[in-house]
Amino acid sequence: MKTNTAAVKTVGKSKPAGKQDTVYLIKSKTKKYGISVARALLLFGLCFMIIQPMIIRFCTSLMVESDLYDSTIVLLPRNVTLDNYKIVADLTNFPKSMLNTLWTSLLVSICQVIACTLVGYGFARYSFPLKKFWFACVVLLIIVPPQTIQTSLYVQFAAFDFLGIFTALTGGPLNLRTSIVPYLLMSLTCMGLKDGLYIYMLRQYFRNVPKSLEEAAFMDGCGTMHTFAKIMLPDAVPTIASCFLFSFVWQWTDLFYSRNFLSSYSIYSVQLSSIVSRMSRYFNKGSDAAQVVPNARQQQLIFVGVLICSVPLIVLYCFTQRTFVESIAMSGSKE
């Protein structure tokens, strides 16, 4: 902008001054281009670094096993094959485990989002005793690694007994380890994966809604639930949607909760995490002689597994990129 006005000025001026201005003009132009070239190089380099593993995984996934050991092949496979995908699909119990992941992730993230919206709204719009204390608990929830309480949760759900009700009814504690119920319960009570973060994000959003909106609704005879459902929720849809996306994506790749609570459902991420140990069994099925799966081959199959897991997420991200980015921007902007 500045340089342009300088350029316009030089046209009308006398010669010696014009010369000086031209030097200035050239200097500032080269500086400007220099900066944008440097910026482009830096950004390209970093972006390439982020995307490169995906490219390598994709190319490697198409290779025949012999291509892996051929040192003349770096990236492009000589013989393209889709067999690897078939093998990995067999190894990870593919269509079934993916479907299981899909419905559990959907169910869990819907529960999480409902609970977190309510709680976030409560924290943002109401004043009640011990509010600061409970919010400190939310912060605590964000910073306590779930691994700290993993063992005791395991034990608690293996013999689930809510205030002794089940012992009274059925004569013994309930084993909930094999069902999705405990995890759903935890999601409905905001104790699922990264729920503290969602509460924080939603509270940040609801805090910025003007108070007058609520007051106007109250004057017109709108009850609490009505105000919440008809006035607050419709505007909050983008934030809620992004919380949902986050929780869906993180649940999709989650290993910790899936391994602890959904072990009986054959979840894809769990299958993927133990793929190496199942490989040798799979390849040895045909022959009697026990053969060791070479490391490079293992790595290739892991690549394929990772690809299968991440492709749906990338497709989802392409369509909802804006929602993801904007919600984070909003929750960070006003402290």
Next chain:
Amino acid sequence: MSKKKKNSRDSWGLRESILTFIPGNSTFSTMRSRQARTGVLFILPFILGFVFFMVRPMITSIIMSLSNVTLIPGKGYEMTFMGVRNYQNALGVDPNYNQYLVEEISRMGVNGIATLVMSFVIAVILNQNFKGRTLARAIFFLPVILSSGVLAGIEKQNEFYDMMAGMAESVGKSSGVNISAALKDLLSLSGVANSVFGLLFDMIDAIYEIVMASGIQIIVFLSGLQAISPSLYEAADVEGCSAWEAFWKITFPMVSPLLLVNTIYTIIDFFMKNDNRVMERINVVMYSNFDFGMASAMSWIYFGVALLFIGISAFIINRGVHYYED
């Protein structure tokens, strides 16, 4: 006036708090009490969850960490109290734990600072106007999705990965192809502050991890940058402020409150990563050795260290941060 009013709205005396929840008195039926009860109803799921699925297991876990836990198949478990022996064992007897702990913490110190600086620089760059900005932003955010959960650690678990990394290192050392190693040698020959350069090169070598870990931080900084009013820059420009000065006097102080949020997020994110070796060790102790007491003690030590770090950095940052009020 307005401040006073706000204070009285948010503060609750003990008597009033109790009366709010007991029907049949004059405080119970006030608007304020009714509102408070609705608020508590809204956060009730959280309270319930926190008490039953957080506090209770936490207490059990503390007790476990103080006792010897033996599993009885089909029945549950049995605990015998043994004091702080588990903690002593975790720190003194376990061959790997304290080594991993120190390693991971120093790695976090280096990478954490690098992540913050890196994400700030990238946010400043992405805040400028150029073609393809949206695409660049989308790509920088991609790691948030692609390096989460199982995807982060799975490739590193393989022996092949270790082998390749070791090979790359040895090749770099012997032939001098590795640029950062060569530079490092050169600089250490000249004898300038070795340890500082060592840290710097650690950061450069870990650049992939750093970029993969800075997705959310970039967006948070970016939102802070976009919230700065352009009139501030205009005023500075009129007063003859150079771009460099404007950066340090306006941009940096205005974004500094977000530094706290980002630091905490970075630390937590790092401590909970799946590819963290301390976590791996805890999992091994828990699932392979079935030593639940020891595993709990280990995770409590780990959590204590994390909390300490968050506290220290929050304290330091809070003293240096400038809060701008409209």
